[in-house]
Amino acid sequence: xxxxxxxxxxETIYAIINDASAAYRGVxxxxxxxxxxxxRDELRHEIDDGVTFWGYExxxxxxxxxxxxxxxxxxxxxxAYVRPARQQAGIGGKLLTELRQKATGPLFIGTWADAxxxxxxxxxxxxxxxxxxxxxRLLKKYWTIPERQVETSVVLAESDAPI
Numbered sequence: 237x238x239x240x241x242x243x244x245x246x247e248t249i250y251a252i253i254n255d256a257s258a259a260y261r262g263v264x265x266x267x268x269x270x271x272x273x274x275x276r277d278e279l280r281h282e283i284d285d286g287v288t289f290w291g292y293e294x295x296x297x298x299x300x301x302x303x304x305x306x307x308x309x310x311x312x313x314x315x316a317y318v319r320p321a322r323q324q325a326g327i328g329g330k331l332l333t334e335l336r337q338k339a340t341g342p343l344f345i346g347t348w349a350d351a352x353x354x355x356x357x358x359x360x361x362x363x364x365x366x367x368x369x370x371x372x373r374l375l376k377k378y379w380t381i382p383e384r385q386v387e388t389s390v391v392l393a394e395s396d397a398p399i
């Protein structure tokens with residue numbers, strides 16, 4: 237079942253993000269990797285900044301989460317993670333399908349350039365990489381991230397999104 241997460245899910249969201257982000261070790265630049273990957277304060281800031289988390293739940297257990305955020309005239313997919321033991325089971329795809337229906341504007345996703353599995357996942361679901369120039373413009377306009385993260389990220393857009 238897919239449902240909107242509540243305040244009661246905060247600790248579970250925190251745990252899922254930090255467990256699943258272990259895949260970044262040795263992949264993303266060392267200067268961008270920290271432990272925990274996302275602190276509780278950072279997670280609280282994301283929620284306070286308008287990221288709404290949705291979760292995939294089975295037998296009362298939250299197995300994956302994905303955030304959605306409206307920024308100006310676009311919709312962003314943010315912080316998509318599935319518990320490591322449950323990856324490759326279609327959970328991410330189900331969450332993405334659900335959140336696509338909730339998008340109110342062109343849909344964009346930012347991820348680490350070297351996280352090839354994430355890029356491949358989104359491409360499999362109909363997204364396309366934007367050019368490096370467009371990536372820089374979009375990240376600076378719609379995300380609040382450090383310049384170093386802009387340098388080491390990619391942006392994907394729905395195949396029919398106007399850019």
